[in-house]
Amino acid sequence: MRYIEPHAHMVSRVTDDYVHLATAGCQAVCEPAFWAGFDRSSPAGFFDYFRQLTEHEPKRAAKYGLAHFCWLCLNPKESEDVKLAEEVLALIPPFLARPGVLGIGEIGLNKNSRNELKVLERHVDLAARHDQLILVHTPHLEDKLKGTRLTLDVLRADARIRPERVIIDHVEEHTVKLVLDRGHWAGLTLYPVSKCTPARAIDILDVCGPERLWMNSACDWGESLPLAVPHTALEMRRRGWTPEQIDQVIFQNPLQFLRQCPKFKLAS
Amino acid sequence: MTREQILDLYFLEARGKLIELAAFLDRVDRAPGRDDFRLTALRDALRLLGGNQPDRAKNVLTAFSDPTAEPIPAATTKSACGAWPGAAAGGG
Ligand SMILES: [Zn+2]
Numbered sequence: 001m002r003y004i005e006p007h008a009h010m011v012s013r014v015t016d017d018y019v020h021l022a023t024a025g026c027q028a029v030c031e032p033a034f035w036a037g038f039d040r041s042s043p044a045g046f047f048d049y050f051r052q053l054t055e056h057e058p059k060r061a062a063k064y065g066l067a068h069f070c071w072l073c074l075n076p077k078e079s080e081d082v083k084l085a086e087e088v089l090a091l092i093p094p095f096l097a098r099p100g101v102l103g104i105g106e107i108g109l110n111k112n113s114r115n116e117l118k119v120l121e122r123h124v125d126l127a128a129r130h131d132q133l134i135l136v137h138t139p140h141l142e143d144k145l146k147g148t149r150l151t152l153d154v155l156r157a158d159a160r161i162r163p164e165r166v167i168i169d170h171v172e173e174h175t176v177k178l179v180l181d182r183g184h185w186a187g188l189t190l191y192p193v194s195k196c197t198p199a200r201a202i203d204i205l206d207v208c209g210p211e212r213l214w215m216n217s218a219c220d221w222g223e224s225l226p227l228a229v230p231h232t233a234l235e236m237r238r239r240g241w242t243p244e245q246i247d248q249v250i251f252q253n254p255l256q257f258l259r260q261c262p263k264f265k266l267a268s
Numbered sequence: 269m270t271r272e273q274i275l276d277l278y279f280l281e282a283r284g285k286l287i288e289l290a291a292f293l294d295r296v297d298r299a300p301g302r303d304d305f306r307l308t309a310l311r312d313a314l315r316l317l318g319g320n321q322p323d324r325a326k327n328v329l330t331a332f333s334d335p336t337a338e339p340i341p342a343a344t345t346k347s348a349c350g351a352w353p354g355a356a357a358g359g360g
Pocket residue numbers: 007009032034106137218
C-alpha cells in the first residue's frame with residue numbers, strides 16, 4: 001500500500017511517528033502551519049516556525065525516505081490580533097520560493113469573528129498575488145457550518161481564486177457538499193471524537209463519490225493518530241473497496257491536487 | 269455491501285455506543301446541578317434519530333451548529349464546546 005499524508009503537524013510528533021508513517025507506506029507528508037497550542041509572543045516566533053517547517057522538518061523526514069512539504073500562514077487561532085497577523089503575513093513571501101512550500105495554509109476561521117475574517121481575506125489575497133495553492137482549515141464543532149459558509153463566500157468574492165486550487169479541510173456530513181458544489185477539493189480529517197471516524201469518512205466517500213476528496217490524520221499535539229489514513233484504508237477493505245479504489249483515494253487524489261504545485265514531486 | 273454485512277460489521281459497535289449514551293444520561297441525572305444548553309442540544313438531537321429520515325448524521329451535526337450568518341464581533345475564546353449556546357450567550 002502507498003499513500004500520501006496530506007495534513008500532519010509533524011513538529012509536534014516524535015521521530016517514531018516518522019518511522020511508523022514510512023513503514024505503513026507513506027510516500028510524502030505535508031504539514032500546514034498551525035497553532036502551537038499556545039500563542040506566539042511575536043512575529044519572530046513565526047519566523048522561526050517557518051524555518052522549522054522549511055529547513056529542519058524536511059531533514060527529519062528524509063532520514064526515513066519521506067518527502068516533507070509544508071504550507072505557510074498565520075493560523076486562525078492567532079488571527080484575532082490583526083497587527084500581529086499583518087507582520088507575520090509580511091514574513092511569508094520570501095519563504096514561498098523555498099523547495100518544499102506548497103502554498104498558503106492552513107488559513108480560515110476559528111470562532112468566526114470579524115478579525116479572523118479580515119485576516120482570512122488577507123491570506124487569500126496573498127495566495128492570489130503569488131499564485132499559490134490554498135489549504136483551508138474549517139472551525140470546530142458548532143462553529144464549523146457557519147465558518148464554512150463564511151469561508152466559501154470569501155473565496156467566491158475573490159475573482160482571482162480558481163476553486164480547483166483550493167482544498168477545504170475538516171469537512172463533515174453537513175459541510176462536504178457545500179464545498180464540493182463550489183468546485184473546491186474537500187479534506188476528510190480522521191481525528192478522534194471531534195472530527196470524522198474511518199467509518200463516517202467511508203460513508204461520505206460512498207455517498208459523494210471519491211472525486212475531489214482526500215483523507216488526512218491532521219495529527220498534532222492533541223490526542224490523534226498519525227496512522228489514521230492507513231487504518232482507514234484497512235476499514236475500506238473490510239467495506240469491500242478494491243485495492244485500486246483505495247489507491248485512488250489515499251494516493252492518486254492527493255497527488256492530483258498537490259501536483260498543481262510544480263514543487264510537489266515524489267521520489268519514484 | 270448488503271444490509272446484513274453492514275450489521276455484521278457495525279452492529280455491536282453501534283449497540284455499545286448507544287449504551288454508553290444511555291449511561292451518560294443516567295450519570296448526568298444522578299449528578300447535582302442543572303442542565304445547560306449542551307444537554308438541551310443533545311436531547312433535541314436525539315429526536316432526530318427516532319424517525320426514518322435519511323441524512324441523520326448531517327441533521328445531528330446541523331442541530332448542534334451555530335445557525336447565524338454574521339461574524340461575531342470578536343473571539344473571546346479559542347475553543348468550541350460542541351453545541352451552540354444561543355445568541356443571548358454571545359455565541360453567534
Ligand atoms: Zn491542521
